[in-house]
Amino acid sequence: MSETLDKPAAQATLNVVGTRPIRPDGADKVTGRATYGADYNMPGQLVGRILRSPHAHARIVSIDASRARALPGVKAVVTSADFPDLASEMHDGGEAASNLRDLSLNVMARGKVLYDGHAVAAVAAVSAAVAEEALSRIKVIYETLPHVIDVEPAMSPDAPVLHDYMFTEGLETPPTVASNIAKRHKNVRGDVDAAFAAADVIVEDRYTTQAVHQGYIEPQACVAAWAEDGRCEVWSSSQGQFMVRTYCAKILGLEISDIRVTPAEIGGGFGGKTTVYLEPIALALSRASGHPVKMVMTREDVFRATGPTSGAVMHVKLGALSDGTITAATVELKFQAGAFPGSPVGAACMTALACYDIANFTIVGWDVVTNTPKTAAYRAPGAPIAAFAVESAVDDLARKLGMDPIALREKNAVRDGTKASYGPTFQNIGYVETLAAIRDSDHYKSPLKPNQGRGVAVGFWFNIGGESTAAIHISEDGSAAVVTGNPDIGGSRASMAMMAAETLGVPVERVRPMIGDTASIGYSMLTGGSRTTFATGMAVVQAAEKVILDLRQRAAKLWEVSLDHVVWRMGQAECIDPAKPEKKPMTLAALAAQSGRTGGPISAQVTLNAQGAGPGFGVHLCDLEVDPETGHTSIVRYTAAQDVGRAIHPSYVEGQIQGGVAQGVGWALNEAYIFDRDGRMENAGFLDYRMPVASDLPMLDTIMIEVPNPRHPFGAKGVGEVPIVPPLAAVANAMRGAIGVRMSSLPLSPPAVLAALDGKGG
Amino acid sequence: MSKIHITTTVNGDPAEFLASPGMTLLDALRDELGLTGAKEGCGSGDCGACSVMLDGRLVCSCLVLAPEVEGCRVETIEGMAQGGQLHPLQQKFLEHAALQCGFCTPGLLVAAKALLDAHPDPTEVEARYWLAGNLCRCTGYDKIIRAVMDAAADLRQERTA
Amino acid sequence: MPELAYLAPSSPEEAARxxxxxxSRPLSGGTDLLVQLRAGRVKPDVIVDLKKIAGAVGxxxxxxxxxxxxxxxxxxxGEHAGLVRAWPGIVEGANLIGSTQVQGRASLGGNLCNGSPAADGVPALIAARATCVIVGPNGRREVPVESIVTGPGKTSLVQGEFVLEFRLPARPARASDAYLRLIPRTEMDIAVAGVGVNLVLDAGGVVTHAHVAIGAVAPTALLVASAGAALVGGKLDDARLAAMEAAVRAACKPISDKRGTAEYRTKIAGVLSRRAALIAYDRAGA
Structure with a gap:
């Protein structure tokens, strides 16, 4: 069930936007024809395999690959010696900046291994069996080092230091000794001490979460070919072909112009495919062997070696007046970054209080390296973790104040004109409307049964714009090909086609959306940050407008009227010159058919750097039921409301919301990285990682609030990330309601729930 | 390593291939027969992306050795649309937007067809448990379940019509 | 490079050879063996597929x-109506092994001989007092199910032996069984604890025979004689159930691992035993 609550819209009547056509790539994806990363082969390709560290932290004393090289069928072995030793250099890759040296060291360990699963060598061979035999013949001598997994032990002065060159940034006094603390973030407003002193009610708690994985079902996969002239071809599954091109060039010391990357269909990413793991290695193996090399990760590789998001330890203290005005907040966030700096703690600090108008606060964040896989972006990076802590505290505050949890949030809600905790002033946000939608929902008014609890939580995400390219080519029959540079991770082809069709005034079936390789379309930042429908969609609309201008000019020429006297309406040029009433409208198809006589093919390209992505807010409502004898939890009802700006294709917007909820519920209830005493991951498989299955969830109801974003032609805001922000706390708050005990550590697995229940009883 | 000659029927057509004894049915389909609709998400039977029918039973093709299918009937996603027409389940998946990235979709469709062939009138709970072996990380399953239930209703109507 | 061969014998004797x-490594449904092969945990030189042997399937x-x-x-x-009627607990244990897909392959023989302490198929078989017919180089022998597994991944079978079939005794009129397990999700997990209960009642609803077996709470699945004994001699009242629960908990010798703590497993085994006993009692027509 879903409903749309519409604000009076500024837009003229829309014919395509807001409808639910079948996605243009649908038939390929329900018949098995769509070609994902591992579905592509090149003639003469070899199989590439990676040797991974069995240690969480060790010095590499030596690597002897001679026995592997001697094995018949082995065509190449590479180690860090085959990659340039890069200097520290920050590169802005889109959603977040990456240090190229760290990126390179993560792709292939040099000198030290920093986590269980860290790549130390790779082979290319004629078959998988030969490649695996070759791996077993590579002799690596390690000198194991003490390791540290959890964030607080890693911050301790006596912790084993991962990088002896790393000194904490962001402190008033620069430190003189290296530590695992990469950076401190700090954001202060007002006088928090005075505000706490004047507060009527104070709540305070410590919260912990564990590292969790994006859990995309398609493991990373690529095929790479290095030609004798130095030109390279890469086929890979990623969230951005241009990102892959840049990183491969940097890591291998190549010219960008020598690499062409073709995006495969992508089988899920959720931020996890915003970086490279295999592609540079496959290229290095191809260079060394003279053959194309295909590499596909196993699921175990995906868990051990690709980026999860951070585990965290957090402290939140809130102060309020007895009328519910929140006057003071301190938030401290300590995030695991994994083996290299760059946890999402910065974004977590910015989002932690973004839903609240609070006069006095201090937010401190710590980015801490640990002997775990380098974290990668995961859907609204950092925000769900911070929201788990803050929204749990707000729930406790409501209880202590005796206030309805939605009323408390409404009282302190940011609105248009509020200066956000992270700086800018909010405009055109739909947060209070979203709160009201949940408050007024049937779900919120429905009674609960025994052993059930209900939780509310809210969430925020910035959403981004950025650089995009779109091209539209009109065929001689008047149909349109729309080419962009953004992999379609969840149905964006549909929204691109719809926005082009709406603008051109043609049926959506007449538009064929395509995703270009890096040589066929201009630069586009990767698919991430909920930017594609907003930024790339804007480029598509502008390209369509450019096409329309061209069509009007051609019609004006044919009709011998001024351009002002040609308007574009419902897919055709109309002459409004009162002197020429006899000129009948000309359709796009008619104009296209005579394009040869009016100036040649009709085509337009737009590049832009989109600004003004509207921030998104979500409000979630969760009912769960606990088996008091076993601690087993069932989600019995869930409703998620979100301000989506304008739903271009409502079904896929609902789908984004539902998918975010499911991931958040998994995070809350069962998902977690589990390490043994030696720092090896114990549950590197779907069996024991425990993502939600179909029988774990009820239907997931959605309410779309449409407060249009004036910076987008149709009012769209990013929608993909917001919905994973509230669920952790919504579930935890429902658990508080069900069992009467605040559980402040995730996951809320059955043993933990039963222990909490027993703690209360005993 | 001597290979074994396997003769089988795939989507109604005879198929032959050579398999090393340790090769899985999934690898045989993808690498020997060029049928890449079945996907490998885990290789351990925990995600269902490689689901196929083997002699009328739903199985994970990653958990079957290729030599085991000698003389058997294999049906894959590639055989689901017939005569250029999508199967009602495929059509409902599209109408309900029951896929986002689409990677789990072939396995889910094969599993859902097996469900409706065996149980034409499943409850929502039965459908959820039947499909519990098919992980989807994009959709939260809501639209998938709706598509399956809707297809089931249509198929029942077709049968009685 | 190691060689691997695949054999599919048609007779038990050929399989034993x-x-x-x-x-060598026997292959039944393959849902454990293929995972172990892929992970490199087992490296056999010959895989012996047991499914072509007459009598091994069906x-x-x-x-x-x-x-x-x-x-x-x-x-x-699950499709055998007579078996489901007589031994619903055994069938539900077998049907809890993995997904629908895994159900298409996984077998009780494989589930048992894989030697996992958490095998869902095993406790109900033990509670049923089922026996295994073992074929090997020295002919056939028939032993109780609980004598097969000796520790995690270890069995009492000698080289060349395999389990051909399970035998279940005839069922009196008022008798039934049940199997319950606890997992964190609703499907697809390995049991944190599992309990099979098998009851025979007299015409008045008095329990005349009771067997309780527990899984995932010790190095092997265990028959808890004292738990069964606690139920015999009366109807399933609270006192008997409490005594059974206590006996079950006393028999637990679990480990703490990624799937649950020892304390949790023990507690849950008791809860599950009570619930399973009540289901079996109800099914038996009390």
Whole structure:
């Protein structure tokens, strides 16, 4: 069930936007024809395999690959010696900046291994069996080092230091000794001490979460070919072909112009495919062997070696007046970054209080390296973790104040004109409307049964714009090909086609959306940050407008009227010159058919750097039921409301919301990285990682609030990330309601729930 | 390593291939027969992306050795649309937007067809448990379940019509 | 490079000969073996597929009881109406092994001989007092199910031996069984604890025979005689159930691992035993 609550819209009547056509790539994806990363082969390709560290932290004393090289069928072995030793250099890759040296060291360990699963060598061979035999013949001598997994032990002065060159940034006094603390973030407003002193009610708690994985079902996969002239071809599954091109060039010391990357269909990413793991290695193996090399990760590789998001330890203290005005907040966030700096703690600090108008606060964040896989972006990076802590505290505050949890949030809600905790002033946000939608929902008014609890939580995400390219080519029959540079991770082809069709005034079936390789379309930042429908969609609309201008000019020429006297309406040029009433409208198809006589093919390209992505807010409502004898939890009802700006294709917007909820519920209830005493991951498989299955969830109801974003032609805001922000706390708050005990550590697995229940009883 | 000659029927057509004894049915389909609709998400039977029918039973093709299918009937996603027409389940998946990235979709469709062939009138709970072996990380399953239930209703109507 | 061969013998004796070499490995449904092969945890030189052996697949009634081919898939067991009627607990245990897909392959023989302490198929078989027919180089022998597994991944089978079939005794009128397990999700997990309960009642609803077996709470599945004894001699009242629960908990010797703590497993085993006993009692027609 879903409903749309519409604000009076500024837009003229829309014919395509807001409808639910079948996605243009649908038939390929329900018949098995769509070609994902591992579905592509090149003639003469070899199989590439990676040797991974069995240690969480060790010095590499030596690597002897001679026995592997001697094995018949082995065509190449590479180690860090085959990659340039890069200097520290920050590169802005889109959603977040990456240090190229760290990126390179993560792709292939040099000198030290920093986590269980860290790549130390790779082979290319004629078959998988030969490649695996070759791996077993590579002799690596390690000198194991003490390791540290959890964030607080890693911050301790006596912790084993991962990088002896790393000194904490962001402190008033620069430190003189290296530590695992990469950076401190700090954001202060007002006088928090005075505000706490004047507060009527104070709540305070410590919260912990564990590292969790994006859990995309398609493991990373690529095929790479290095030609004798130095030109390279890469086929890979990623969230951005241009990102892959840049990183491969940097890591291998190549010219960008020598690499062409073709995006495969992508089988899920959720931020996890915003970086490279295999592609540079496959290229290095191809260079060394003279053959194309295909590499596909196993699921175990995906868990051990690709980026999860951070585990965290957090402290939140809130102060309020007895009328519910929140006057003071301190938030401290300590995030695991994994083996290299760059946890999402910065974004977590910015989002932690973004839903609240609070006069006095201090937010401190710590980015801490640990002997775990380098974290990668995961859907609204950092925000769900911070929201788990803050929204749990707000729930406790409501209880202590005796206030309805939605009323408390409404009282302190940011609105248009509020200066956000992270700086800018909010405009055109739909947060209070979203709160009201949940408050007024049937779900919120429905009674609960025994052993059930209900939780509310809210969430925020910035959403981004950025650089995009779109091209539209009109065929001689008047149909349109729309080419962009953004992999379609969840149905964006549909929204691109719809926005082009709406603008051109043609049926959506007449538009064929395509995703270009890096040589066929201009630069586009990767698919991430909920930017594609907003930024790339804007480029598509502008390209369509450019096409329309061209069509009007051609019609004006044919009709011998001024351009002002040609308007574009419902897919055709109309002459409004009162002197020429006899000129009948000309359709796009008619104009296209005579394009040869009016100036040649009709085509337009737009590049832009989109600004003004509207921030998104979500409000979630969760009912769960606990088996008091076993601690087993069932989600019995869930409703998620979100301000989506304008739903271009409502079904896929609902789908984004539902998918975010499911991931958040998994995070809350069962998902977690589990390490043994030696720092090896114990549950590197779907069996024991425990993502939600179909029988774990009820239907997931959605309410779309449409407060249009004036910076987008149709009012769209990013929608993909917001919905994973509230669920952790919504579930935890429902658990508080069900069992009467605040559980402040995730996951809320059955043993933990039963222990909490027993703690209360005993 | 001597290979074994396997003769089988795939989507109604005879198929032959050579398999090393340790090769899985999934690898045989993808690498020997060029049928890449079945996907490998885990290789351990925990995600269902490689689901196929083997002699009328739903199985994970990653958990079957290729030599085991000698003389058997294999049906894959590639055989689901017939005569250029999508199967009602495929059509409902599209109408309900029951896929986002689409990677789990072939396995889910094969599993859902097996469900409706065996149980034409499943409850929502039965459908959820039947499909519990098919992980989807994009959709939260809501639209998938709706598509399956809707297809089931249509198929029942077709049968009685 | 190691060689691997695949054999699919058609007779038990041929299979026993094929399994005589130390590097051989029997293949039943394959849902454990293929995972172990892929992970490199086992490196056999010959895989012996048991499913082509006459009698290894299928369910037949014999002398009022049932004979289950050890390589029969869970899906086939679930479709056998007579077996489901007589031994619903055994079938639900078998049907809890993995997904629908896994059900198409996984067998009780494989589930048992894989030697996992958490095997869902095993406790109800033990509670049923089922026996295994073992074929090997020295012919056939028949032993109780609980004598097969000796520790995690270890069995009492000698080289060349394999389990051909399970035998279930004839069922009196008022008798039934049940199996329950606890997992963190609703499907697809390995049991944190599992309990099978098998009851026989008299016409008045008094329990005349009771057997309770527990899984995932000790190095092997265990028959808890004291738990069964606690139920015999009366109806399932609270006192008897409490005594059974206490006996079950006392018998637990679990480990703490990624799937649950020892304390949690023990507690849950008690809860599950009570719930399973009540289901079995109800099914038996009390």
């Amino acid at each position: 094929a399994l005589a070499s130390a590097g 369910v037949r009634e014999e002398n009022g009881g049932f004979v289950i081919g050890a390589a029969t898939s869970g899906a086939v067991l």
